[in-house]
Amino acid sequence: MSAAANPVHQAVLWLNDPLNWSNPGGILDRLGEHLTISALAVALGCLVAWPVGLWLGHTGRGGGLVVLVSNATLAIPTLALLTILPLTFLGFGRTPVVVALAVFAVPPLLANAYTGVRQADPEARDAARGMGLSGGQLLRRVELPLAVPYLAAGFRTAAVQVIATTALASFVNGGGLGEIIRTGFGLSIAAGGGQIVAGGVLVAGLALLAELLLGIVERLVTPRPLRRGRQRAGRPRPADATGRA
Amino acid sequence: MSFRLSYRADPGNPWFSWQYVRDNSDTILAAVREHASLTGRAVLIAVLIALPLSVLAYWVRPLAGPILGVTGVIYTIPSLALFAFIAPYLGTGATTVLVGLVLYALLLIVRNVVAGLNQVPPEVGEAAEGMGYGRWRRLFRIDLPLAIPGILTGLRLATVSTVALVTVGVLVGHGGLGQLIFAGFQNNLYKAEIMTGTVLCVALAVLLDLLLVLVGRLLTPWSARGVR
Numbered sequence: 001m002s003a004a005a006n007p008v009h010q011a012v013l014w015l016n017d018p019l020n021w022s023n024p025g026g027i028l029d030r031l032g033e034h035l036t037i038s039a040l041a042v043a044l045g046c047l048v049a050w051p052v053g054l055w056l057g058h059t060g061r062g063g064g065l066v067v068l069v070s071n072a073t074l075a076i077p078t079l080a081l082l083t084i085l086p087l088t089f090l091g092f093g094r095t096p097v098v099v100a101l102a103v104f105a106v107p108p109l110l111a112n113a114y115t116g117v118r119q120a121d122p123e124a125r126d127a128a129r130g131m132g133l134s135g136g137q138l139l140r141r142v143e144l145p146l147a148v149p150y151l152a153a154g155f156r157t158a159a160v161q162v163i164a165t166t167a168l169a170s171f172v173n174g175g176g177l178g179e180i181i182r183t184g185f186g187l188s189i190a191a192g193g194g195q196i197v198a199g200g201v202l203v204a205g206l207a208l209l210a211e212l213l214l215g216i217v218e219r220l221v222t223p224r225p226l227r228r229g230r231q232r233a234g235r236p237r238p239a240d241a242t243g244r245a
Numbered sequence: 246m247s248f249r250l251s252y253r254a255d256p257g258n259p260w261f262s263w264q265y266v267r268d269n270s271d272t273i274l275a276a277v278r279e280h281a282s283l284t285g286r287a288v289l290i291a292v293l294i295a296l297p298l299s300v301l302a303y304w305v306r307p308l309a310g311p312i313l314g315v316t317g318v319i320y321t322i323p324s325l326a327l328f329a330f331i332a333p334y335l336g337t338g339a340t341t342v343l344v345g346l347v348l349y350a351l352l353l354i355v356r357n358v359v360a361g362l363n364q365v366p367p368e369v370g371e372a373a374e375g376m377g378y379g380r381w382r383r384l385f386r387i388d389l390p391l392a393i394p395g396i397l398t399g400l401r402l403a404t405v406s407t408v409a410l411v412t413v414g415v416l417v418g419h420g421g422l423g424q425l426i427f428a429g430f431q432n433n434l435y436k437a438e439i440m441t442g443t444v445l446c447v448a449l450a451v452l453l454d455l456l457l458v459l460v461g462r463l464l465t466p467w468s469a470r471g472v473r
Binding site for chain 1: 327417451
């Protein structure tokens with residue numbers, strides 16, 4: 001095993017080479033791609049999942065649909081969607097990658113939007129009705145604000161998940177930090193071990209950083225009285241654990 | 246059936262082709278076998294590690310936070326990065342994939358087993374103690390049987406997500422059905438190969454999930470509605 005010459009040491013060396021950061025296709029380029037793809041995918045996921053989730057929660061129907069979507073996406077390998085979507089009408093390029101990743105952002109966003117509206121205090125809802133608010137006003141002025149902590153929790157779960165999954169875009173040459181790991185494997189373990197570990201550190205660091213920052217955001221938008229009593233597991237179980245990749 | 250006709254009518258790049266399945270049945274079977282074996286071994290090992298950890302978290306409350314925290318952090322690490330950390334040490338073999346899969350399954354099982362154990366009504370535990378049950382006897386006769394629904398939820402989540410996750414093993418050349426998907430992509434976007442791999446992968450997940458539901462029904466005859 002001494003031939004591997006301590007991959008961690010090699011990784012430090014690799015990360016300390018400024019050219020590895022600034023080269024075309026270097027760390028900075030890949031980081032930019034990674035963040036762009038992730039942001040687009042999360043935005044697309046929010047655009048689809050939040051209105052649907054809020055509406056389903058408002059009407060109180062479709063709980064089964066939410067669970068079904070979660071379970072279905074759990075069983076679909078990310079790699080499959082990443083390879084299949086470019087062959088459809090979406091064509092090649094960045095679009096199919098973003099769409100594939102957005103699919104995996106939908107379950108946590110949808111489930112939390114649904115639960116967020118559902119758990120709104122029935123008395124608050126009744127009071128709003130009594131004040132003469134229409135269905136749409138009720139959703140916008142009462143249920144939506146009360147659901148914000150849940151939306152934030154869903155956003156965090158989805159964003160961290162997408163940032164993690166974007167690493168797999170490299171399998172279809174979609175860019176992102178995963179490319180650094182893939183290139184390392186292309187060099188063979190002995191030669192690319194340092195780069196492989198360095199890529200791993202970058203990908204994992206970005207995911208953990210996102211988890212940390214969005215956790216703070218989630219805390220900030222959660223009104224103080226709700227912070228302790230409400231467990232983050234207040235969402236349907238399966239949505240909590242959408243297929244990590 | 247009409248597969249021969251449809252094959253002749255579609256000489257290009259069809260989404261599905263019996264011709265492909267027949268000509269490559271050996272490769273496909275080998276991929277299914279590797280996929281199922283990796284999943285089975287990973288979930289089994291994860292259970293063997295996760296059950297004692299969960300019981301520890303249940304018995305020693307102060308340890309519950311750290312145990313769930315550490316497994317949670319591991320779960321947050323993207324799979325590609327996890328494989329990247331393991332591969333330089335364990336090489337590009339199936340072992341690397343196996344270790345990564347086990348680490349991922351841990352959180353799902355631990356969290357659900359702990360939740361299941363915590364749902365055991367305190368009165369039942371007190372009654373058992375009143376009857377003179379010791380700690381271990383209570384665990385095996387009372388707590389664990391009553392936690393079966395939680396354990397099974399964890400097992401199902403872990404199994405289904407492990408089946409999907411095996412495909413990432415293509416990074417080190419041991420992705421089970423992921424090898425078919427990836428090879429199809431590289432092989433001039435051969436749709437039939439990609440689709441066969443995908444469909445079998447989803448089918449395997451659904452099959453194992455149904456199997457676990459069935460096991461759950463058999464293990465908990467008292468819950469008429471079954472697990473979940």
